[in-house]
Amino acid sequence: MAYDRKIDDVWSFRTADTKEFTHCYHNYPAMMIPQVARRLLDVYAPAGKLELVLDPYVGSGTTLVESSLKGIRSIGIDLNPLARFISKVKTTHYDLNLITKGIAYIVTGIILYNPADVINTDFSRISNSTFWYTEETLYKLSYISQLISRLDHSIQDFFLLCLSETVREVSFTRNGEFKRYKMSEKQLEKFNPDVFNTFEKKVQRNLKGLEAFNVTDDRDLAEVYDFNSSKCIPSDIIAEGSVDMVVTSPPYGDSHTTVAYGQFSRWANEWFNFDNAKTLDRLLMGGVISKEVRFRTESIHSELESIKEQDEKRYYEVISFLNDYWDSIQNVAKLIRKGGRVCYVVGNRRVKNIQINLDYFTAEMFEKCGFVHEITIVREIPNKRMPSKNSPTNKTGETAVTMTNEYIVILTKK
Template sequence: MMPYSGKGDWDFRSADTKEYTHCFHIYPAMMIPQVARGLVDLYGNEGGILFDPYCGTGTSLVEARLAGMDGIGTDINPTARMIAFAKTTDYNLKRLTGATEKVLSYLEENLDSISDYSGFREPENVTWEQLEKWFPAKSIGEICCAIEKISEVGYMRGRLFLQVALSECLRLVSFQRNGEFKLYRMPLDKRDLFYEPLLPKLRDRIERNLAGLRRFSETVSPATEVKIRGFNTVHTNGRRHFPYFPCADIVVTSPPYGDSGTTVAYGQFSWLSNVWLWLDDRAPGALDREMMGGRKSSLEEFGCAAMDEAIAKVAQVDQNRANEVMHFYDEYLRSIRNVAAVIVEGGYSCFVVGNRIVKGVQLPTDAFTAWAFEQCGFTHVVTYIRDIPNKRMPSKNSPSNISGVKSSTMVNEYIVICKKIDF
């Protein structure tokens, strides 16, 4: 029986999840900062190192700096890495403010006269024809103008800051359907009349991000730093990216709930930013196939009874789907083994996971996570159960190993705490 704690201390229903630089950019399935903050407070130590192996846009890394810790994060999505670096780095606020004012002033004077993209150079990673499927011609021209002006900014971090603000605007001025993270366009009959001016949205995000950055800069210690990397923990422990090995006093992370194709399509969400900002030239689904569980192969049982039983039930309904699920957890296990190697003796792993339902079967990711770390010389300390406010999932099931307790999957998250045993 796994030790669970479900007191509601981790729900944070009315918390401001956009304080400091957490306001910088929307992104799918972000861990809220209050969860990361609570875990760092409980299990981290000032002056230590926090590692996030699936860092996304850097929520845990921002919290590491706020707590007086250094941070190292890795993610294979270029857009996520760009945002994470922008949120966690230090800025010369005077130079940054000057750069943003200069760019905004130029755009205010020039965007109104733009009617299409004629006169602009075609972006390197995407064609005009592809862009016309996603944007009005005027919006393509406005974005090109903004990118050209931002590229002239001499202050490198100012350029980064402006790129992040622009990145968030791209979906908002595109034909992208509202409320979708995957790439779905609005109906054809609505596209002819669609146009959203870029400048007001860009200005709002610059002002919002500057306010969050000022508060962050006033709070963090300049003695702390964060490094953002791009290695995949499924394939390597990233030894060369750390100052010494092992070095992480704590891991705070929220891994994918499942393969990107059937859960959150991070690659599709980021495609517009990746191609517009010269970050990545792959097709919309290609990055998702590189993510955990994106490649398929035949596998056998793990030895984790709870997960093996769940996958067997899925196989009774759909063998192909069971194979996909098994492959995701095989790569997840490989990743955990590499992450475990980074953590020092006496250090903690804090994984925020979801127990998704596949073919009517709840997959006990929490139990599997604890089991996987136990295979790597850790002891399972506790699993906290938190409600996720405003999540809408109709399917009802019991959380793993808690008999008779009903819960909607993905309405709950499970915060799995394990400690590396001292030898």
């Protein structure tokens, strides 16, 4: 059982600027590129109205920003507090006059920095703080927080998001990895981050993004919620049949064996004392192993059986993710109106060298919920921020290229 795929180079966007508007604000693992969300909203908008867009795994809010740019109301859901924070800030039209005053206040404060003026020197909320930071860095970060706390309330989040990226970058974590690995001794010798400069550069970069974003509209059209899309999406917040279109990119496996959203976000989540900072990866899809199979699939049945024959543990890891994914599809499907459309951008990873066609599984599961498959577009991933290599056999040191294409699965509700 297969679903039609169409390779289409139009969707590659090899030379596109992926950091326009507020898309430049903050790094996040496996970001969708804005051009994909934009084109989906343009080309695959459902017949009739397009007034409410949903992203049930909102991550850094790409879909919400693109919906806002088109003047469409949108709702994002994510279990990761950092993801929600990024999404909220990226879709808020902060007052530029206040922001400019805020920048002047912070720049002056930084010039006058004296460690003796730092008020909060309790870093106990940050696990192993002295393993990851020098004392000088911790003091400077705390001082920036202090300066931000004195700004007008309505603009503090804009600056806190710049701090959020800074806390990770000036730590001893290895650059370019999502997991929490400390730099080698050799790297540490050369590493001497300029905390204030790192922060100020982000403020300037994000200011440019905000200026461009504010020109387009002045209404804040996005809402963000902390639901578990696999468990329950409350109908008093999103009524059944109220959503016109879903544009999303779900995880393609559990956080432990694929992309470690929780580990990547822990720097900021701990710094801001956000919920579940230490336990996030276990809460995300596939985070808890179960031996029960809650779905029936024809489209990837033989692949799953082959994995089971080779390695039962890996099989149940995959099943646990697919269970949660199937639950979340049922929750999302209910929210879509008749004639509404879902666009899922998925990756097909390999486990034990067997490709798991998550695009087939996605189409099959939505069809069980009353949707018809329109098309699956295959696009090459030119520069998506995800590990190009990891270990499909789960053995340390063994690598294989696991992802080259992305699959955009498009279905319409009957």
